[in-house]
Amino acid sequence: MRAAAIQLGVGQSVDETIRTARELVDEAAADGADFIVLPELYAVPFVQPEPDPEYFALAESLDGPSNTMAREASERHGITVVSSVFEAASVPGVYHNTSCTYSAGELVQTYRKSHLPFSNGFPEKFYFRPGEEAPSAVDTVAGRVGTIICYERHFPELARAVALDGGIALALPVACASKPMRDVFQIELRALAIANGMGVVCANRSGLEVEKDYFGTSAVYGPSGEILAQVDDGPGIAIADLDPAAIAATRRTRPFLRDRRPDMYAALV
Template identity: 65%
Template sequence: MKAAAVQLRVDADRATMIQRAARLIDAAAEQGAHLVLLPELFSLPFVQPEPDLDYFAHAEDPHDGPSNRMAADRSRAHGITVISSVFEATATPGVYHNTACTYVAGELRSLYRKSHLPFSNGFPEKFYFRPGEHPPETVDTGQTRVGTIICYERHFPELGRHVALDGGSVLAVPVASASAPMREVFQLELRAHAIFNTMFVLCANRIGTEGAKDYFGTSAVYDPDGQILAQAGDSGADELVLAELDLDRVTQRRHTRPFLRDRRPDLYAR
């Protein structure tokens, strides 16, 4: 199965960003991708260090907002899986979520609300979003099972492990990750998720400067050994990262490195 991560430079209005993302999804499908991942909140500028009341104007209905309408449309048109990320406005006034939506052939199969939220290092997400109440779930795409966690959640090994135990062969991680010192840690964490869960990891980040943030890109696809199959360059422009996933390697690695078999959950209760 071929998978693609979309790396975006968010430097235009929402309508323009949605059009650019749609063109990259089309290009990925034309190159044979069955799974396409967009960055965290791909169609709008990400939160800045200081809370901003005007930011709530970006929130949209996850079922009928413009970002997900495009994702569902491109998923349906190409018969592929598209993972979108939106600033979700709920029916309850004042309640918002940072939400990832998985579309398979145009059908919404999963709506995952970011359950771990930072309020540190210039990312005051708890000011804007309510944490989700449910763990990530895996989705059957027809080729494999995919689960999604969002950005900051890569710091929590329990979430990737949850996806693996739920039968996931691919962990999708939409992110908005900035600052040069974090780049090496970022890559180490994603490689670690791939290795100790023996699965592929697909990560899509932003690129370029937005206010006080300098997003470092490094969108990539990692194999179950933690090796980089494909990674975005440093041009600072929009980019598509594509790689072929040999899904049989997940099964093979789970036999030769049976970390899931050898777990001792009876020892982990505390």
């Protein structure tokens, strides 16, 4: 698996952002990437600290322009692309923060963000209905992968669910601009990789968007928590190889999944 995290600058129009994203996806594919992750709600401005009813105008259906770009790129290159969209559901007035995984042009997974913040300037509960399905893994042309979204990295149970379902890599679209979180951002992502013995591919925004300064740091992490590739600021691509054999070997030498004792964790749930 050759994994790539696409990092986008902010402040462009929706059409310009999608065009930039397409160019970066094509560039990553030309460099051999077969598993590409885009940032959270990559094509539109992200939510600001104060709830804004006008923001709903940016929502689109699952077959709207954001996912159309990802689907077409996935089909064109015969690869896996994880898109992220502000979804207007079929029920009027219902919206989701949704990620869609395309494998060789086929939609193989739709995951709706189930844990939503209303803190640190991210009033997402105002906009989105939480998803009702737990994260899981799905087979793609790149390998077996799963997705969680941004704030959900704080809940290790979600990444563990992907690992227990056979996922060897975790897609993590994010929109991270919170200064208090920047200091622990990579610690958390490295910990998820180590605890589950899997790759983590995290794609963030970069730059100032109204009141928020997105800090980038998109990266690909190996199963021992090592940073295999990283983009600091501005648009770019973090790309690196994730070896399924190395992931399997890591899970044998650090058998955390084997040594779990679910019978002792009942009090947690």
